[in-house]
Amino acid sequence: MTGLKDSRTRGEWVLETARVLAHTGEGDLRKLVLQAPEIARRAVAGQFVQVHPMPRPLAGADPLLRRPLSFCEIRPREGIITLMYRVVGKGTRILAAARPGDELDLLGPLGHSFPDPRAGRGRLVLVGGGLGIPPLVAAAHWAREYREVEAVIGAPTRFYLAGAEELRAAGVPVTAVTEDGSEGARGLVTEPLQRLLEEGRVGEVWACGPEAMLAAVKELCAAASVPCFVSVAKHMACGFGACLGCTIPRAGAPGYLKTCQDGPVFAAEEVVLRGC
């Protein structure tokens, strides 16, 4: 890692059979509440699990791979984790059929967490876009114990502000924007973020969302000299560092970093993010 003191967490991961406690949602959004005590005990906000859509991953062989999903909520004492996802293809359609009482096969917790909130200074601003909002819920629960935290979130429409309720329930002020104006101002998250930066009210930014959003957030933070951490999503096969499928170009040096293992949370200046 670069000169920044690295306070992100990465520990041993495990294989665990989780039990579905609740599986709710409407349209193509779903929230999965799982009993997975071992993973819940080890998990830190920003890390993720690899979930297989089927209870017996190797018997069916189609779909083959697991799906990486970041923690939305982590409740270690109850042994519960929650995940949010969008039904987009074959894997998530099969996953969406899981009923309370069913078992799911998990690997986790995988990757590096957000940095320790005690390591940074000033107001922490969480910036989320669409399905990048849920991982900020776990981050908010963690960080608000130590820091002043607020959130700026955006999505194409009000419906896709996934996790907005949970974020408000975590007790952080939320500014929402939508591309169609169905909630908050019409526009992108970069606009309210820019305002906060100009007012000098931002000590640090943690962002999660589409890569073009992360690239824009990185640029704004760099211009304001505000530390920025980004949670990146890439296609991956294994999720634990073996396949080299989820690489991201390193910034300022040749070669690649592994999103699954070196990330998914990176100090923004460490990686090359593609704008749109």
Added chain:
Amino acid sequence: MAAEVDLSTELFGIRFRNPVWTASGCFGYGREYAGLFPLRELGAICVKGTSLEPWEGNPGTRVTETPGGMLNAIGLQNPGVEHFLKVDWPWLQEQGATVVVNIVGRTVEEYAAVARRLEGSGVAALELNISCPNVKEGGMAFGTTPRGAAEVTAAVRKATTLPLIVKLSPNVTDVVAIARAVEDAGADGISLINTVLGMSIDIRRRKPHLGNVFGGLSGPAIKPIALRMVWQVAGAVRIPVIGIGGITTWEDAVEFLMAGARAVQVGTACFVNPRAPLEIIRGIRDFMVETGVTRVTDLVGAARPQGSLPELTGGSRENASVRSRGTAPRPHSEAAEALRQFMKDADRA
């Protein structure tokens, strides 16, 4: 009471604890899996394709899922042979792992140089990767003609006294001709298959999913192709064949053994279930107990017509370089054999 069964196999004069290895490119250098089980429990680990200098790999999207499988275009990203020798190999030795080093190069000279660098290191064997579909130079360019395959095999043969396995590509019209060419050029063993060249398109973006456009298909989807090729090659050469391609369950592994493979490699399955190799070893053992097979070697070629699996030559690598095709009649043509088998099966149906 569990019966005693012997899972060990001997290939090119080396005894392996069991016939279940992990496939190159799917197991890194073992570190990612070491927290889950002791690496010494594997028959062997084929480490990530290793080159003379570090290779960065390909830009853009490198993996995408397809029905029953996945496409990859990693581009042989690896830290190079010096890093392997300094960092990974000492650690693997501490784990008590049996290690086969998969070697890659852009030129014949580079392949030979990696082999020379590994001479005397104590690794169990080399696996020559002439079948990676994802790099422009090297890789598959050597593996698609008998002459190219023989040339690089002969060059590495001269550079090493280690047992030399050559890993073949399925992206050829006659895999048997290439298998025979590398056997004649001094290979001690043949592993097959590498990935099958394929592609997929993202219809929303109107672009191929992979940055490299084409990639290598792996996983259960390719198992029938792999099994057929292992059957063909095992019937045509006198050096051990190691089966690879979509092996996901112990039943898959037993199929490859029965087709004539003397060991198998588990690849993509490790990504989905990192304990898959161990579960496969356990499954083979239980199957042997259940069916009264005491030595795993007794399963080798068990599904083949009597007499269609040639005896292995010598087996020691000393004779590999002086092995002559002239002394033993070449096993009958695989095409004739396939036809005969087809007719037999057709009769039965």
